[in-house]
Amino acid sequence: MSETDIIESVRVLRDEVLATAEHGDRDPPGAEVFDALLRALMIGGESLSSGLDLGLHDAVARRLAWGDSEDAILTDADLVFERILTAAERAFRDPADRLVIIEASTQVAVTVARVVSLAAVQRAARDRAARVREEMAQRQLRGVLQKQRASIVRLEQQTGDDGEPR
Amino acid sequence: MLRVAGTSNVGKVRTTNEDALVLEPQRGLYAVLDGMGGANAGDVASATARAAIIEFVAAHGDDMPPKQLVEQAIQHGCAAVHRAAQERTEHNGMGTTCVACLLVDAQHAIVAHVGDSRAYLHRNGRLQILTRDHTIVEELVDRGMLSPDEAERHPYKNVLSRNLGARVDTRVDLLELELKAGDRVMLCSDGLYGYASAEAIQYQLGSDDDPEHVANDLVELALRGGGGDNVSVIVIEAPPAAPSSTQLVRTSGAIGWWQHRQKFMQAARDGGLARNPIVRGLDPDEALELIALNLCEAIFHDLEKSTGVNVWTFAQNLAGGWFERGGGWTALREMVDILANASRVVVDAIRAADGELGFLLDVAVGRALVVAELALGGLLAERLRTMDADLIALQTAMQEADSRGEGPTAEDERDAGIDTGSRFIEQPTVPFLRADRPATVPGTSPEVLDAITKTLTIARARTAPRAELVREVLTALDAIAPDGGPEGLSTATTAARELYGVRPVDEAGIMPLFDALDQARIITTSSVHQIGVPDALRAKTLRAISVGHQRLVTAITTIVLESVAPISERLREVAADTSTLRDEVAAAERRRAELERKHAESIDHSLPWERRGTTEW
Numbered sequence: 021m022s023e024t025d026i027i028e029s030v031r032v033l034r035d036e037v038l039a040t041a042e043h044g045d046r047d048p049p050g051a052e053v054f055d056a057l058l059r060a061l062m063i064g065g066e067s068l069s070s071g072l073d074l075g076l077h078d079a080v081a082r083r084l085a086w087g088d089s090e091d092a093i094l095t096d097a098d099l100v101f102e103r104i105l106t107a108a109e110r111a112f113r114d115p116a117d118r119l120v121i122i123e124a125s126t127q128v129a130v131t132v133a134r135v136v137s138l139a140a141v142q143r144a145a146r147d148r149a150a151r152v153r154e155e156m157a158q159r160q161l162r163g164v165l166q167k168q169r170a171s172i173v174r175l176e177q178q179t180g181d182d183g184e185p186r
Numbered sequence: 187m188l189r190v191a192g193t194s195n196v197g198k199v200r201t202t203n204e205d206a207l208v209l210e211p212q213r214g215l216y217a218v219l220d221g222m223g224g225a226n227a228g229d230v231a232s233a234t235a236r237a238a239i240i241e242f243v244a245a246h247g248d249d250m251p252p253k254q255l256v257e258q259a260i261q262h263g264c265a266a267v268h269r270a271a272q273e274r275t276e277h278n279g280m281g282t283t284c285v286a287c288l289l290v291d292a293q294h295a296i297v298a299h300v301g302d303s304r305a306y307l308h309r310n311g312r313l314q315i316l317t318r319d320h321t322i323v324e325e326l327v328d329r330g331m332l333s334p335d336e337a338e339r340h341p342y343k344n345v346l347s348r349n350l351g352a353r354v355d356t357r358v359d360l361l362e363l364e365l366k367a368g369d370r371v372m373l374c375s376d377g378l379y380g381y382a383s384a385e386a387i388q389y390q391l392g393s394d395d396d397p398e399h400v401a402n403d404l405v406e407l408a409l410r411g412g413g414g415d416n417v418s419v420i421v422i423e424a425p426p427a428a429p430s431s432t433q434l435v436r437t438s439g440a441i442g443w444w445q446h447r448q449k450f451m452q453a454a455r456d457g458g459l460a461r462n463p464i465v466r467g468l469d470p471d472e473a474l475e476l477i478a479l480n481l482c483e484a485i486f487h488d489l490e491k492s493t494g495v496n497v498w499t500f501a502q503n504l505a506g507g508w509f510e511r512g513g514g515w516t517a518l519r520e521m522v523d524i525l526a527n528a529s530r531v532v533v534d535a536i537r538a539a540d541g542e543l544g545f546l547l548d549v550a551v552g553r554a555l556v557v558a559e560l561a562l563g564g565l566l567a568e569r570l571r572t573m574d575a576d577l578i579a580l581q582t583a584m585q586e587a588d589s590r591g592e593g594p595t596a597e598d599e600r601d602a603g604i605d606t607g608s609r610f611i612e613q614p615t616v617p618f619l620r621a622d623r624p625a626t627v628p629g630t631s632p633e634v635l636d637a638i639t640k641t642l643t644i645a646r647a648r649t650a651p652r653a654e655l656v657r658e659v660l661t662a663l664d665a666i667a668p669d670g671g672p673e674g675l676s677t678a679t680t681a682a683r684e685l686y687g688v689r690p691v692d693e694a695g696i697m698p699l700f701d702a703l704d705q706a707r708i709i710t711t712s713s714v715h716q717i718g719v720p721d722a723l724r725a726k727t728l729r730a731i732s733v734g735h736q737r738l739v740t741a742i743t744t745i746v747l748e749s750v751a752p753i754s755e756r757l758r759e760v761a762a763d764t765s766t767l768r769d770e771v772a773a774a775e776r777r778r779a780e781l782e783r784k785h786a787e788s789i790d791h792s793l794p795w796e797r798r799g800t801t802e803w
Contacts, residue, residue, distance in 0.1 A: 165774055
């Protein structure tokens, strides 16, 4: 089967792999993985290398920005990977075609994992920096609190108001 | 059928064509000769060698093994040129190159060459050079006396180390070539490859044009590149592969099926489709179009794409819709049988016209109908599962009612003749439909296990010794890939923890691991193509390894996520502390402001400023 035919045939499996019927008009979870697979097949052939799929980076970043967790993205990718292999096993009779799809699917799965891990460690770096800022803010606040308390003690003495209800 | 074409052109600079071609289809012999030597001796040399080679092959073609025949023929040509060069002073020093291809049969050829005329093989879109130029510089590179870079700049890079005519005999390089369907072998003089890029040659040889056009286009290419020398090209094309049965079904089969759609609909009508309860109330033509034509189209698309998706969807829609309307199984069974019989009528008609195609379609359409049956089976099983769940819910409700004393007593039931024994089984009765059933992962048969081991052995051998991490990944795959079941997940997790080890949670710490995983993926994927197994087994092997790889990658990513989780958790804690502190500061500020206000009210304004007292913070 030519590359174009394989891509067309894989495209036919979209509804089955992504279970689109369950998600109405919204993009089903894992759609970014399926789209990345199509892109990998388009540029693939025999030379599927670990190319930088910016589309996939972008899609994962968008999901993270909308509040999806890295775990959720990884789980969706696992599910799509498993379903694609199962669907390809059934839908493609020529083992050579299956080989191409397995190869591309694995590449995409590894790339998703890489992107998710990268996002996680970048988030960790941001969190570390944020923690440092918080700790600095805490030091300042403690200083302010100390001065306030001293001031309150002095004022209580001057006014005779120790805060207890009379 | 084997197709061959050859052409030669004087070029744009030279006045004589010193190249000669041998095109002897009866003997299967083809050759390009490029003569050299002053005073028009080049064309004499190539013509002399050409005549001698043809003469030798004609005389000994039937009584010599092919390899020996072509070698001896070239030696004969060499001796003839040498003799002619000795006979006349003005021919002294003349010589010629020779690249020849002797076709033994449709699958085998012998390529022989002396000098710098070349043979190329174009296979599956790739161009490969079959010969090595016999130049002094090339031989110095072979002996390690020159580097390839130095060779490129060497003043004698075009000086031949071997030719026909310089001596009475020469050494001939021979290559046995196994031809595959669609292969193109090209013989050419240096006038082609010296003036046309390899990419352009590859492009022309890869075109669908016939060899004659390709040869002419190649010569044209060299002329456009300057045409500084004589250009000669012979293109030999092996017969294309016979279409596979899959291709036949996808092309002729699908078209044949679609052309018989009226017959299919007629057969469905005769079978009583319009009377089936499923289409009750519909106009017969409308019913036929809705059911028969739709299935016919679904089968056509599935034949065309070698899938079963369309028929599956059709069957699910048909049965799903019918069941939703409360329809029974009998009508559906009858409908499917009518459609299956109509398919049989069409397949029989095609078989009568073309036995082979009919047989292939019989198998393919039969498979499509099996897919439809599977879809129906799935829906029925789903109905059973729902019913089972309802029954269990009902029993639970009854048991709860019993325990509250609201249900009928045992006496009531005995009187009513109800068996209160195990009326229902508490577990779902269709266990294979449980949502949590393990996915069946093919690939654990002994053959697959053996192929996995071989693949990973090749992959390890191909891994650079310094790539420790990649080797560790391959070792991990060795443990994970053979176990496609749920146990493989825990193996993957253990292997992932070992691989992850102790590393900083940042890009510099994590990315080398993912690079190694990717590297291992690329190596295993190419290694799986090197094991000698049928393609179907190869696909199973790659699938097993890929599933293992994906599990390993997921496990490592999970560990990464676990590693970063405490950092985020700590941030949340610190942020919560900051928030508490802010609240405390705000409360203290309120208290201080209140005291300030009180203090201000208590001040005696008649006192001097410095005795009024003040607040400070």
